Amino acid sequence: MRYLRDVPRRESASRPRAPFLIGIRQESGETDYLRGGSGGWFYFSRTGAEGDVWIRFEAERRRIVVAELHLVGVSAAGLRELALGKLEKIVNSPDLAPIVRAFASAPAPALTEPGESFVATLRKMAPALSGPAGLGFLPRPDPFIDVPPDRKRPDQFYAEVARTYAALAGWTRHPAQEIAEESGVPVTTVQRWMKEARRRGLTPAGQRSREE
Numbered sequence: 162m163r164y165l166r167d168v169p170r171r172e173s174a175s176r177p178r179a180p181f182l183i184g185i186r187q188e189s190g191e192t193d194y195l196r197g198g199s200g201g202w203f204y205f206s207r208t209g210a211e212g213d214v215w216i217r218f219e220a221e222r223r224r225i226v227v228a229e230l231h232l233v234g235v236s237a238a239g240l241r242e243l244a245l246g247k248l249e250k251i252v253n254s255p256d257l258a259p260i261v262r263a264f265a266s267a268p269a270p271a272l273t274e275p276g277e278s279f280v281a282t283l284r285k286m287a288p289a290l291s292g293p294a295g296l297g298f299l300p301r302p303d304p305f306i307d308v309p310p311d312r313k314r315p316d317q318f319y320a321e322v323a324r325t326y327a328a329l330a331g332w333t334r335h336p337a338q339e340i341a342e343e344s345g346v347p348v349t350t351v352q353r354w355m356k357e358a359r360r361r362g363l364t365p366a367g368q369r370s371r372e373e
Contacts, residue, residue, distance in 0.1 A: 185251060195248075201228070201265035202283060205248070211239055215283045218252055220265040225252050231283060255324050302328035304339040308346065319358040326355060327364070 183195045191208040195216075198204070205214040212234030219228035227245050252261045306322055322340070329336035337351040344351075358364050 183257070195252075197261070197264045199264070199267050201261075201267075203264075204283075205243075207242075210242065211235060213280075214243065216245075216248070218261055218265050220262040225249065225258060225261050225265065231280075233280060250330050254328050256328070304329055304336070304343040306340055306344040308344060316361060316363060319354060319361055320363045322351070322354045323358040323364045326351075 183197070184192045185195065186192050193208055194204075194206040196204040196206070201218045201220075203216050203218065205216055207214070212232060214233075214235060215231040216227055217229035218225050227249060230245075232240065251257065302325060304325060306325060309318060325340060326336045329339055333339055337348050337355065341348040341351045355364070
């Protein structure tokens with residue numbers, strides 16, 4: 162994954178700037194947005210979807226998880242389309258996890274203040290979108306792995322395989338298959354690479370393969 166606009170990755174990871182806007186480009190070409198605020202709260206804007214959705218992410222020891230969900234004007238069908246599991250995979254990707262962890266650890270004001278509604282407080286913590294200025298787009302990751310000719314491969318190679326697999330896992334149920342097809346190797350080879358990456362301790366925290 163990479164950012165297409167000037168989002169200061171290192172600075173944001175250590176000193177999060179609220180609000181922080183992430184654009185997630187879908188395969189259809191449309192873009193959904195997560196706008197981060199304090200206390201791990203994000204406003205989730207879905208193209209063409211109804212209602213307002215706020216999500217609070219919480220950083221556990223090994224993984225970032227959805228801890229709370231607040232919906233306004235979202236139907237049961239809209240709730241089914243939220244795909245929270247996919248969002249968790251995306252925020253746990255190597256590029257985003259340090260930033261989301263920083264937002265999750267930032268202090269948040271009390272959710273209710275005198276004379277203020279719950280939703281009004283949420284809007285201050287993770288404001289609704291007002292426009293596309295300053296977006297950081299996350300396009301679909303490139304599954305290609307440049308395979309060195311030497312069979313004795315360094316940690317850097319297995320770390321790149323693990324990063325690519327983790328990034329693709331937010332987009333597809335078959336990341337190993339996509340890596341194999343684009344890199345010109347059998348799926349079993351990619352599975353063997355991932356096994357070696359885990360053995361060397363190079364896989365992102367909480368990552369598990371569904372294809373082995």
